[in-house]
Amino acid sequence: MQSTWTKTGAGSVAGAAASFALMLLAGPTAAVAAPPAACATPSTAPQHYQIPANAETVHWGYFSKNRKPVLAVHSGDIVTIETLTHHANDDAERMIKGDPGAESVFGWTKDKKNVDRRGAGPMDASVYGRGAGEGFGVHILTGPIYVCGAEPGDILEVRILDARPRPSGNPKYKGKSFGSNAAAWWGYHYKDLIEDPKPREVITIYEVETDGETDWAQAVYSFRWVPQTDPFGVVHEIIDYPGVPVDHSIIKEKHGILNGIRIPLRPHFGTLGLAPDEQDIVDSIPPSNFGGNIDDWRIGKGGTMYYPVAVEGALLSAGDSHAAQGDSELAGTAIEMSLTGVFQLVLRKKKDQAGTILEGLDFPLLETNTEWVVHGFSFANYLAELGDKAQQEIYSKSSIDLAMRDAFRKMRRFLMTTRGLSEDEAISLMSVAVDFGVTQVVDGNWGVHATIKKAIFPSPQ
């Protein structure tokens, strides 16, 4: 593994890479001892692990503090994580066929579904009958990873060293990766269409060359969603359950779309975060203080995320990978594309946070080479704020205005706490040098991010 990570003051990846050890997991209980047993072995040098994506290493549509970890690491270890897009079955020929990992995760016959639970809903689908978990949460998440020694109050620093598109496993599409953009019923546009038929859901398939020389995606074709019958016989009139195989004999591919248009790549992880403590099984869609589905395209290579640890071991999961997304994720999704990421996990103990940018941090913070980005949501911690029915109510209570208020307060706190500014200084600085943008308006708990350039300060930390 090559890396250009050179963060001052942190163990260099070059050094870590020199001593890494690859550890391929055969299954959820193989190769790695269950924490905290694995944590008992002292860390002598940073290790490099690899987590392939398969039916045993992913959980689908939810975070859970009770999910058994697939790996335990010490602070400083590096993990290569394969992530799979939950939209791969929009075109299985391009995104699943010939890819053992994807075939494992998406495997679904009339008799068996390799990953049954999809979402935080009931296993017997007693609410809508969509399927196990009801699709209350949709993202395929690889993990969780247990970080030895992590406790509530600590911060987990997640350095994203790399993020690469996953090549198609189908020899027919050698050298290419594919992604899907769904303009779906949960999109911001859905009730505000001008062309007929209304409403409608549209899938657009994009491709990326994996030769490393191009930095754009291009549309291949699109199709309108028509009712799809899943292998268990449930008919999905709309895109209401993740991973339903799209029958290409009943949809109409429209080629020649978005002609000549090149989408700049912004490979990133839409969902990356820790298990929350408030509830057990938590819908993967709304982002919150634990991170999760923030859908900020800046959470890519070269970025470092800081997450407040809520449960022992932190329990990091990654997924919902994207090739590109605009601020707002307007239609409901990005270019949803399987990626493989390389992450270094560094535990920042509570006692060592004072006087650093982590002091008092109770929300997911992004640091890039040039910026700090705070993430505001309609509800900063919706599980705590909205109580028992939080997972339902979040979908009807969000607004950009609420998220803006939260982002303002978080940036003010960040500047006052970590830079020692007075409130007056922080507010003037925010007015003249902080940019507020619309992260997403499609994830239940809507987001506004606030960005400040590190070069503004005399001595960037």
Add this chain to the structure above:
Amino acid sequence: MQSTWTKTGAGSVAGAAASFALMLLAGPTAAVAAPPAACATPSTAPQHYQIPANAETVHWGYFSKNRKPVLAVHSGDIVTIETLTHHANDDAERMIKGDPGAESVFGWTKDKKNVDRRGAGPMDASVYGRGAGEGFGVHILTGPIYVCGAEPGDILEVRILDARPRPSGNPKYKGKSFGSNAAAWWGYHYKDLIEDPKPREVITIYEVETDGETDWAQAVYSFRWVPQTDPFGVVHEIIDYPGVPVDHSIIKEKHGILNGIRIPLRPHFGTLGLAPDEQDIVDSIPPSNFGGNIDDWRIGKGGTMYYPVAVEGALLSAGDSHAAQGDSELAGTAIEMSLTGVFQLVLRKKKDQAGTILEGLDFPLLETNTEWVVHGFSFANYLAELGDKAQQEIYSKSSIDLAMRDAFRKMRRFLMTTRGLSEDEAISLMSVAVDFGVTQVVDGNWGVHATIKKAIFPSPQ
């Protein structure tokens, strides 16, 4: 004048500059014949005019279709426009003293106010007693400029060739320009303060070196607003009327603030736009379809604005110049600094718009070297949408959510109309490659802008 403007297909400034003619206006009726008389002289080559800022060339706090133009130009002419910040009297020593233009505009004794009307309110201040115009609108606007041949339905293209800070006229501050940031009662933060006293208004004075080698601003000092008595004897408990001289013997300057912090410069014109047709005297604060106080920091050097013409002659005015601002303009203002801009005005007749990016344009569009930016507002045309009481009601009806909806619709229309995309193509493209940001949440009619990179398309227009 030097310029690097090289827009393909447009007359180069180098060429225009070679034949320019400076025309200094001594007063509102001098030097330039009243339009349309001046328009009768045919244009042989682009002319270069200059409009100094003084009490005769500015209007304060409002747009008006009945305001007498200070200049008439032909399409293609270049105009150097001096703009003055309405916050100069926050520190007259630095921003007014020794500057004849600023002294002219801000001149105010117990007997005489050089520019009496400030705002769109009644001249007798019968609403609040603040002063003539009531401060219902605050920006000093230079102009208007009459563009020969401009009619409703046309588009005025305004190319911003340059934007330079106005040096202090006080020899004591040679080589520097100053600006003021007011964290004021109309700011987003005002009712959400955490430090005492609450509420409070704070002015922060910033400085910029004018040697051309630095590209940042630094704070000089701040002070809390205390009641100020204007020369007519009216006491201003809060910042409720523009241009009130701040008595520095009764405020307390706090130095040593924002230590070592360098604010990246983003010189731009907060307010730039055309006279609206719906009403005569229109508050300068809420932006709308005619442009005006958009407060997008991208409206600076190298940018081109396109405005729908509403009245004969277009009537362009410029002001509210800023040295830097963040997206949201959180505290109510930017670094408000007098600038001198160089603009080339090009008339795009309605009949020539088909097939160009101007087709069907009914909102202010920005083109930079790399991007197109559409400007959404809570109300796209608030004067028409809110009726007779629009100028009052706009202040209680805005939200970011409404502005987002408008920006979405405008970008969709822009992509469908000017790039020939279907709605499905436009929506997918918006989801994966268009960024939505919070322009401002302090100008009555709140703003969200949507940005798309020109390089995405095969042949940028």
